[in-house]
Each structure stands twice: as C-alpha cells, then as structure tokens.
Amino acid sequence: MSSRTKIKAGPKTVVCQEADLRGEITIGNGRTVLHPRCRVVAEAGPIVFGANNIIEENAVIFNKNTAPLVIGDDNVFEVGCYVEGLGIGNRNVIEARGRLIGTTTVGNNCVIGSACTTDLHEKMEDNTVIYGSDCSRRTQEERNAAQASLHLRHLEYLREMLPKYNHLKQLPTDV
C-alpha cells in the first residue's frame, strides 16, 4: 500500500469520514459524493475522478497500474462494486457487486449490471450494457435528458442527506 496519501478534491465534494482513501487521488471540481465505507485505493498510480460521481458503500476502486486511472463525469459506482481497469468514460453505472476487472476500458453511458463482470481485457464501447447471469451484452439507447436530470437530483439528495447522518472528511480543496 502506498504510504503517501495525497488527496485533492473540488470544494463541493462530499466525502464521508469513514471513506477509505489511499494514495494519490484527485476529485474533479463538481458535486462528487463518496459514501462511508467506500474504498478508493491508488496503490501504484493515481486515480483521477471527474465531476459528479457517486461512489457508494463498500465500492472499491483500485489502481494497480502506474498510469493514472482516469474516471470521467457522472458515473455511479453502486454498493459493493469492484473497479480496476484502465479508464472509465462518462455517465457509466457499475451496479451493485458489479466487477470491472483487468485492463478493461469503459466508454460512455455503459452499464455493468448487478453481479456482472467484464472480461479481463475488454474495450467496452459506448452504451454497452452487461446484464444477467451470463453477463450478456447489448447496446442501449443514448441517455436522454430525463436520465441526466435524475442523476443530478440523486446527487443533490445525497449532498443534502449524507451530512445529516455522517461526519464529513475535511479535504484540501486546491483543485
């Protein structure tokens, strides 16, 4: 485990006290929310988040590579998911207990369904959905405005509710 922990986050980021952040982590200038008990471990290389991401409880985001793991905007990492990979685009959802492994790269607007896993070295095209017990794949429609606004409302709600029940981590806000 990397001994140095260096976290940079935007001023509007909500990080709960019990979130486990290690290594060099940059969180973009947006309303990103990190739930308690999530783990973001930049072991070998840094992890860079964009804006408006949600990282839920027991989600693990791990960077084993020296290259930075760049995660885009508006992604949702649901409860108990595990994320490695080489890069993640925007507006993706990793559902509960979904696994993104190996050197996979994810495009935009993809979904890794509950308990589904990617291949070890996969390049997920935009709008790919992995679902079901066989990890079947299909292509979904482009996200419309309604879904985007739903994500923003989700964020708003979390930003309002989480501080009521959790202590927040104070982070240096020099992004």
Place this chain on the structure above:
Amino acid sequence: MQPATPFVYYHCACPDFFQTSGRSVDASGSRDAANDSSSASDRQPYVPFGTSIATDTDFSLFPLSRLYFCEDCHQIRCPSCVQDEVISYYCPNCLFEVPTASVKSEKNRCARNCFQCPICQNTLSVVANPDIPPKEPGSPEDETKPSVNPYHLFCGVCRWDSQEVGITFEKPTSLAMQLQKSEDASPDIKEFDHLKEHFEKFLRYNTPQSLPTSFLSLSSSGSFSKMGYNTSMQNRKGNVARMDDVGEYKASEHIPHGDMDVMDNLINIQEDTTVSNLEQRFNQVYDQPYDTNQLKPQRIHLRIKRSKRCRTCRHILIKPEQKAQATRFKIKLVAMNYIPNITMQMLPRKTLPLRQNVPTQLILKFTNPLYEEISVTLATPQQHQTKGDQVDAPEDLRKPWGRVTLLSPHFTVGAYNETIEYDDELLYGKPSALSTPAAATWENGVYEKRNNYTSILIEVVPDYEGDFKFPLLVNYSYKSDEDQLDTGGYEDEDGDDDDDEGGQKRSQTLERQPEERTKTYSFWCVVGLGEVVQ
C-alpha cells in the same frame, strides 16, 4: 459429474407403484398401528432399493422438504402420489387474482400492466417521459407517432426501452389494452381467430361434456378430446363421424415468406447482439423473429395456486389461501411436521471424504417435530442379514454400501414444544449442562440428547470407492394424543404427583386398547455420505 454431496432422502412407498408389485412396506392406508409394529418385527423388512440404491433415478426418494404426510393414511406422500388442483390464477407481478372464467380469454397472461422484457425476461416498469407533455387521447396510431406518447416500458436489468421498437403509451394504466390493438392486427392472431371461428360451430355442438374447472388440464385439452384425439372416449366413432362435418378450412391470411431475407440478414450479420436467442424466440412463439428489434414485450404469464390431495384417500394435504397476496396455507400437511427430521453431523476433528475400509463414526441427529416423545428403532438391511437370515447373502456381498453399524438402534427423542428455542439459549450459557449428559450416555451410542432431538453415533466402513450411501429403516412410535383424549386427557401430566392413580388408569387403558395407545410408523430413507476415496 459433480462429487456427491451428503444427503438424507426419504423413501415414499408410492401406492401406485409399490402396491402393484406386492412388496409394499405398508401402503394399505389405515392399517392398525399394532399390526404395523408386529409385522415389521416378524417379517424381514422390505428393502425398497434392491441391490443398489440409485438415488439419481429412484423417483420415490425425496428430501424431507418435498414430502407430504397424509393424516388419514398415516403415510408419507411424495409429489407423485398427490393430485394437484387449481385453486386460483393470479399474476405474479401485480398479484391480481384472475377469475377462472377470463383466464382463457386473456390467454393465460396478465391483462393489466405487467410485461416481461423481450430481451432478458424481467419485469418491465412503466416510465414517464417528462420531455413529452401528456396529450389528450384520440390518435390511435401508436406505432406511427412513437415520440408523441409520454409513457414507455423500461427494463431495469438490461436497459431495454420500448421506444427502441416504437412502443409508447398514452396513459400509464391498462397497457395491455393499448397494446392489444397492435397485437390484434398481426396476421397470426387474425389467423388464429379465423380458425377458432371456423371450429366454433363444431365445438359448441359438442359442449355438454363439462370438465370440472378445478381439474388441472391444458386449457384446450377438452376441446381436443372432443375432436376425437382422445382415444379413450367411449363414443369415439361418433366423434370421428362428426369430425367429417367440419368443413375444409382455407387460410385467410397469407404471410409472405421472409426466409430468404432472414438468411441474407443472418449472413451479413456483424455482431451477435442483433440476433435473438432461443429463449427470446420461445417467448414470442407466434412469429419467433430472428431480429431483436422485432421482439415485443409480452404480457406476463399467470401463475396458479394449487391444492394437493392424497391420491389414495382423496383427503386434502395442501390447501393454500385463495388470495394471491396471502402466503398462508389453510391446510398444510407436510412431512416435516410429522416424521423425524434426520440430519448428519461429523464428529469433531473428523472430515469428509470417507476412506475406503476405514471405520468412521459420524452422527445422525433425529429431530422430533411432534408434541409427544417418540421412541425410534433403526435398522439397516445387512444388519438383519448377519443375524442369521442367509437367504440372499451373495446378494448382500454385492451391496455397494459397505458395513454400517448402528451403535444405538433404540433411543427416544424428546417432545417438541415452543419454548425449546429459549431453553437452548439458556443452555448455551452453561457449558457444563452441555457436556455432562453427552459424556454419560456416550457408551450407549447416543452422542447427545436434548430438547427435541437426539444425536446418535453410527459407524460406517465403506467397501468401495465412489458414492457411499446406505438405506436405513426408521421405526418410530409415540403415544397418540387423539387416543389419550378418548381415554382420559390428563394422562400426560400424571407422572409424579399421583403415581398410583395414574398408573392404574394407564394399565386399564392398556388392557382395553393396547394397540391404539401407541402409534407406530416406519419409513425407509437413504443416507448418502458423499464420495469415498482410497
């Protein structure tokens, strides 16, 4: 093949099968309990498994959870000795109870708002599209103006969206009605309706034969049988003659064959996600399209609640509540509440798998579900034969289960009562209470005797490699509650304070009806201990 996991299967003496072969254990229904016990001790107990126990193929072996118990026959009943009857039809999604009369017309599917995803067969949800303002009803062309309607179906699992195939809805209720229009327009539905119309006259001509609605049958099997397909019908000849009355049918709908197009498409396919898989095609049986874009959401199939009857005595064993929401059962005679539950346990510091020719002790735990103490007698077939019965000794040698020694063939299991769970917790606090009785009775082969269970030791010596399993005859008897009610209800409590009186009464009743005081039942089970290695 997967390595065998240990199991305890109970044998059902299916009357249909075992009575005809003349080797039934006791399938005669209401045979007297005393006769049972005497016959069981007199004659050689019937081993229902022959020389080998093929648990994979023996249809009369079941785990306890799947068995019923008929109170009138005093017999275990397996799923194949019960008769199923439909209690009610309901939609598993909206839990709407569909009247039996309309099930057929609704084609066994939910006629309200429940659809399954054409891609992944999960339940779809109705989603409003806020970008499009709800418009007033009046334009029926759903398909032509898909973007106008504000509601669509959405699958939360695979993110399928009914807008992809151009299905949208004017209002969020009674979606099935709205979809009906497009459904009715499809040629196969039209053709089916024509066919129905064509045969209607004939069917009506033959209606008097009305099957009870409770019979579990294909909705249309009655109609088919009228058309002479049922050879068991008495007036078959008449039916054949009538069948000729049906005029020739000409198809009214002609669908151009798209086979070549389909083939061209399949040849030029780039990725496999655009081709429907078998399950998707089978869910749309009318046209079974190859193209995923032609898959339509299907209404969800209705489910039924069933009651189960004993086939021998016609008494009801299972009767669920008619309401779809209710999960209670009005009648629930499951074997778990009547016969001892046998589970296995390893002794501390012993592990599976068993080793060939190595004696291994393990624990069989008998849990008593009854409110009376039961006394259990166990037997295994080859034990019986070593006692002197040498008739089929060579057969015995070929038996695949090796040697099984019951260290305690007779024991009692305490009665069940509801407070046991609380007692258990108290006992766990005091380890002395746990260890002392176990140590005292260890020599008798009883490992542990508490509350309503008794754990006994058995020793097995597997002779062969492979799966190890052995049959076990369980004989248990208890003082019946019903009979005590007849002879004087307070017999149970008389034990300590009024010994004389109680003893007297007991002796009297014993003299009067000794065979009705105790009830004795027996059943076979097969205990599997998994793989044997060398």
